[in-house]
Amino acid sequence: MESHLTPLIQMKDIEKHFGSVIALAGVSVDVFAGECHCLLGDNGAGKSTFIKTMSGVYKPTSGEIMFEGRPMNFADPRDAISAGIATVHQHLAMIPLMSVSRNFFMGNEPLRKIGPMKFFDHEFANRVTMEEMRRMGINLRGPDQAVGTLSGGERQTVAIARAVYFGAKVLILDEPTSALGVRQTANVLSTIDKVRKQGIGVVFITHNVRHAMAVGDRFTVLNRGKTVGTARRGEITPEELQDLMAGGQELVALESSLGGTV
């Protein structure tokens, strides 16, 4: 799985215009297998538009997407998912009243044939769910425990484990730590680390520099729809990263022109 020669996914000079608004004005990012590539940027930097382009929701206005060395043209998110690009959104696609195992296999239910009839294979689903959750360091009371009883961090982990189990090669995490407490954040970061070690390319979107520094191998900063730069771990300090993200002087100038209302 260690193919460091070709990136799993390569996005070159992606531009995306919505009418007269230029949301992305040339963003280039590549992700290798087994790395955690952090995508940093303040609100409105174009992070969301960019990941939506990567996951097939938007078609880029111009630019090239290469997946495993081949040019890719996703017609819709389903294409991206079947190619192995999974997105874990902030809205987790989990149903609190349903058990962890029913949620884990929602939309991908394992079937067992009895005669001409096909039934939900609960035994298989429960076993796999317990195994996968244990692998991620979460001990469930049982596979029939409702997702509603899990903490926010644990729910993130279930969503991540589900994406990994269903064959994600690239895992896009949209601000997975933004609404979490300190302990839960630590748990999610350690989950990201486990996933990376399985050889999956992780795209970790955040605007928290400390969370990024904790697990990131490379850091790409977006600002005003453009790539400001990409740095490797150790090449950049948190302060520099923070400055890049805030847009340095530009933001300060803007702030004073608005009379400190921002």
Place this chain on the structure above:
Amino acid sequence: MTETPALHQNDERIKSRSRFREALIVPELGGICGTILVFTFFLLTAHESGMFNAAGVLNWSVVSAQFMIIAVGACLLMIAGEFDLSVGSMIGFAGMMIAIFSVNMGWPMWIAILVAFVLCLATGALNGWICVRTGLPSFIVTLASLFILRGLTIFLPQTLENKTIIGGIREAAEGDWLAPVFGGKVLTGLFQWFGEIGLIATFERGVNKGMPVVDGIPMLIVWALALIVFGHVLLTKTRFGNWIFASGGDAESARNSGVPVDRVKIMMFMFTAFCATVFATCQVIEFGSAGADRGLLKEFEAIIAVVIGGALLTGGYGSVLGAALGALIFGVVQQGLFFAGVESSLFRVFLGIILLFAVVLNTYIRRIITGEK
């Protein structure tokens, strides 16, 4: 994937729970408690009234089975996150259609029954389609169908026959192959034998002298049991069942995970319509007539049975077995009050009170499940 699964012991985030408390968290809890309570009550107060001899048991079983048939449909639909208030009107409408087709228009009974089924399933599908298309609450959409169907059920026989009850269905069903599927009885031989060996009482005089007082199990009960088994297996043991839970739990999340939510909801509306039509068909063939007021308030009785059975009004949680127990409680109490010699209007008082208890209990269980405060 070389990492071996690390085994953590005694995670402090997992609160220990007693087995007893664990056992409490089943949707059927309310139904089970209610059933035990109701049977204990009537065994103590009405055991001498004949409520628990063969004829008595058949009496409340048939009434319970009627409730069960519509409760199964309402249950699956409610778990899928929708309501159908037009069930009662549809019962009246389906019965009237069968009567008009077979008696007025002289069609063979089996064609009349099948066409009534097609009409009702189409109405159910239309209800569902309007709900998923417009995003309107099913409460309002099916409230409209409640009035439309009831109106038609009164208008059609009045226009055609100048009356609101059409009889002669039993004669029209004579010799038909499909009618006995709804109006017949099974295991008649077995019950005959029960009568002969004295296990159940036999008529002592009259034309039926020597016949057992209960001469078989009505198809209505067979339908109820079959629908319960079908509904329960569908909900808990199949992929489609997972989709029903998901559609009602959070439609948006379900859609994001690839569940065809709209299709699931429309199919559940159709299933509810199917159950209502089964009820109506059994009823008209048994009574031999169709009335414009048949099925009145049945939609609410179905919803109450489902809620007593532990389903949440907000969808995503519930049980067909629970709903069946809810229906059993209904039937036993309604007939039991009669056997116990209590004024039957008190049945409605009882309904209101037990509904309130059930909802409070369900809310409490929901909090335990989801860990909400």
